[in-house]
Amino acid sequence: MAKTPPDISNEQVREEFFELQTLLWAANREYHTQDSPSIADADFDAAKRRYLELVDAFPEFRKVATQLSAIGAPVSDTFAKVTHAVPMLSLANAFDDQDIRDFDDKVRRYLGLRDKQVLRYTAEPKIDGLSLSLRYENGILVQAATRGDGETGENVTANARTIADIPYRIEDAPTVMEIRGEVYMSHADFEALNARQAEAGNKTFANPRNAAAGSLRQLDAAVTRPRPLRFFAYAWVELSDSLADTQIETIERLAALGFRTNPLTRACDGPEEMLAHYADIEAQRSMLGYDIDGVVCKVDDLALQRRLGFRSTTPRWAIAHKFPAELAWTRLEGIDIQVGRTGALSPVARLAPVTVGGVVVSNATLHNEDYIAGRDADGNPIRGGKDIRAGDRVQVYRAGDVIPKVADVDLSQRPEDAEPFVLPTVCPECGSDAVREEGDAIRRCTGGVICPAQAVERLKHFVARGAFDIDGLGARQIEMFYRDDALPIREPADIFTLAARDASSLSKLQNRDGFGEKSVENLFQAIEDKRNIPLDRLLFALGIRHVGEVAGKDLARHYLGWEPLTKALDKARPAALAWRMADAAEATERDAATAEDRRARIKEVRDAAIAQCDVPEDATAAWNDLIGMDGIAATVGLSLSGAMANAEERAAIDRLAAELAVQNVVPRNTASSPVAGKTVVFTGTMQKMTRAEAKARAEALGAKVSGSVSKKTDLLVAGPGAGSKAKKATELGIETIDEDGWISLIGDA
DNA sequence: GTGCCTCGAGTTCC
DNA sequence: CTCGAGGCAC
Structure with a gap:
């Protein structure tokens, strides 16, 4: 505590730090890629000790140093999880020429481009391998991660260091950057590997993709080392300085930095050129010597890519044009x-x-x-x-x-x-x-809670990735525990009482099929780790119909906590019931009413049914607040309300909630953004950006975008042609600005 | 009323 | 990944 603040500007210390870092990484690389390291173990240890001393004394270095902990670490029994700085998403697909033209149309419409403007794209072969994200700090490869679920992947750094196409050190690189690309195996290497495998009596691989995946995901990097893996770099994630302004320039820069890039990458002006290049690549497909499954098309301008942004699982600025299926x-x-x-x-x-x-x-x-x-x-x-x-x-x-x-x-x-x-x-x-149901394509079992198949599937969903994602408790274990009479898991709450029940049970989990002391301990720990759960994950995990990942996030952001959410839903219940009755009344009326007066009749019937229910005012307010949310309307609202109102379902939910510590949502960057936490409504025509884009920008800045003006609206952005919404906003005394006002408000935030 | 755009829920194999 | 359908804009 009483340490003198270190002088960070001291050049000598900086120099020593980076020298040591380089030395250690080089030694580490040799350790993983060669059989005989050039540095003695004792020297390595001394260098490492000194390095850690510096890190200890100079907090500035700590960020870089965290990556060092893996050096010389023993082979672990599992890969560490890595959260991607920028999610690794999958791509939307195109199956024919028209899909590519539609893609071009949508992109240009989103950007608000005029018909005559031709947009530049890039088209490159889509390698059939595994995507990998490489993180470089100060020009040194510090982390390699698989895609995983897109948000978190597995740390395969030691294995990536054995791949010849992946430079371990690069000159003139941005301070921090991530490179993305594809790990694959060539046909020739695949054949040779399989021949070797067969000769050694090991199992052979079904195809090059599996061989590449199996080789990269080896816990012991020594197994990966002799495997002939290759790597094509295709993208860069900006984390510090800029590398390029366009995709095609990115590829050139990556090549200059020492990565292999695919020689068939081309810039294409407009969809027809993309299609021509697709045909060209398809013609060469059988001669490439490695598997490809299509062509990836991207908007070339990186600034435009940023404007286009992302849908929930795919970027708007790229598409995969797939070859016809076998x-x-x-x-x-x-x-x-x-x-x-x-x-x-x-x-x-x-x-x-x-x-x-x-x-x-x-x-x-x-x-x-x-x-x-x-x-x-x-x-x-x-x-x-x-x-x-x-x-x-x-x-x-x-x-x-x-x-x-x-x-x-x-x-x-x-x-x-x-x-x-x-x-x-x-x-x-x-x-x-x-x-x-009428109009539905699917037949459903009405058994609900009594149907064992539904119960098991709900539990599997509960522990699935994106929901509670409990390590060691997958589909197979759920099946097993569901049937277990001594230690059953029949509803989500049972998962969290498992350890306590095991302690008092005569028939212990340990020593059963596949369960040793360590695995039981790991399972219980993994369960404990998830008692603390983000609200959005809990909502998704509950498996309420129409409430998926996105609705879960939206609801979490809207209500901010489990308690406010349940209270609001309880309060809204009478209004939801009235709505449901109105739906029923409307359905009986639908056949009777003639086409002309149907609309009026339906409204009349609805209003009458709702009036009959005598709904308290605060219930109506709570209900309107729910279904007034962007992306949530009556169907989702009724489903949610129904689940919380159903006695059995609610009891199970309450039993679960009692076991958990639900994390409230912390509203994001309130300080830095002028519109964070505010409800914004757009109306009229936007000139400088499309409405979809304006909405995406506003949400990125932490605003809620709503479709209609109400007392809760904070700001109305009105373009030319604004009508009733602008009038209502004036009546309610809500601040109204035009598009230019909006742009200057958000500035370059 | 109609036509997009997304989301939710279903699926397979390694 | 695909399909159906909910939500919303036009």
Whole structure:
């Protein structure tokens, strides 16, 4: 504490620090890539000790130093989690030329470009490998992470250091930067590796992609070292200084920094040039020597990319133009029924195993009964109107190279005794009625809480990634615990009482199949770690219909805590009930009313039904607050309210909540943003940016964007042509500004 | 009323 | 990844 503040500007100390760092990293690299390190262990330890001393004395160095802890660390039994500085998202897909033209249209519309302006894109082969994010600090590779779920990946730094195409040190790089690219294996290397594997009696890999994935995800980097992995860099994430202004310039700079980049990357003006380059790449596909599964098209200008931003799972500025899927014929041996967490009955095709696109497929989704019948929801024929029957010869493909689907049926080979498929009208798991609502494509089990299949699926959802994501408690363990009579998990709360019950149970978890002392300890710890849970994750985990990841986040941001949320929903309950009754009343009226007066009649009936319910004013206010949220309307509101009002469901939720410490939402960057926490409404025409863009910018700055003006509105941004909203805002005395006012308000924040 | 745009919920294989 | 459908803009 009484230490003299160190003089950070002391050049000698800086120099020594970075010298030591370089030395240590070099030694570490040798440790991972060569059999005989050039530096003695004792010297390494001394250098490391001195380095840590400096870090201790100079907090400035701490950020860089955190990365060093892994040096010389023993092989661990699991990869560490890494949170990406910028999420690694997947791409939207295009399957034909029109999709590419539509992509161009949407991009230009979002940017508000005029018809005649041609936008520049880049097009490059989409390598069929694994994406990897490389972090460099002061020109040194300090971290390599897999994509994972896009937000968090696995730390595979030691393995990445063994890949020859990945420079470990680069000159003239920005202070901090992340490089993204694809790890893959060439055809020739793949064949040779498999030959070696077979010779050594090891298992061979199904395809180069799996071989690359299997090689990179080795806990012992010594196993990865001899594997012939390669790397193409294709993107850069700005964390300190700028590297380039366009995508094509980025590629050039990456190449200059010492990365391998794909030689087939081209700048293309407009969609037709992208399509031409796609055809060009497709023609060369078989001669490339490595697998590609399409062409990635990106908006070239990085500033425009930033303006376009992201949807929930994909960037708006890029699309993957996929090659046509590989097809294969096989026999459909039968059709099984699965029951999902919402009770949906889903038919699944059991197939005679067949290789499609390098993978053996034995199941395929059949979606729903209309799909099997060969008609879509409107009764229009699909697959030429052919139905699918057990015993048929069917053609399968992997949609988007992932999900197996049935493309066609060979009627000439249909067995004479093949019967048309009929989806059961009772749940195969619990025997309850399975009902298909009008206008719905899916038949659902009505068993609710009594259906074991639904209960298990809900639990699986609860522990899934994006929800509670409990390590060591996956789908298989859930199945096991659900059936366990000594230590059952039948509802989410049971997960959090498991350790206590185990302590008092005669039949201990430990010593059972697959459970040793360590794994039990790890499981209990993983569960404890998740008692503290962000509100949005809890909401998503509950598995309430229509409340997914995004609605969970929106609700969390709106109500800020579990208690305010439940209180608001309880308060709104009478209004929700009234709404539901009004829906019912409306439905009976719909047939009776004639076309002309239907609208008026419906409103009349609704109002009457609501009036009859005698809803307290604060209930109406709470309900309107809920369904007035952006992205949440009556359907979601009723589903939420229904779950909280249902006695059994609510009791289970309360039991769960009692076990948890729910993290309240901390409103973000209130200080730095002029509109944080404010509710903004846009109306009229925007000139300088489109409304979608304005909304995205406002939300990024922490504002809530609403569609309608109310007492809660803080600010109205009115462009030319603003009508009733502007009038209402004036009446309510809400601050109103024009587009220029808006732009100067948010400035360059 | 209609047509986008997203989200939610379903699915497979490693 | 795909499909259906909810939400919202036009």
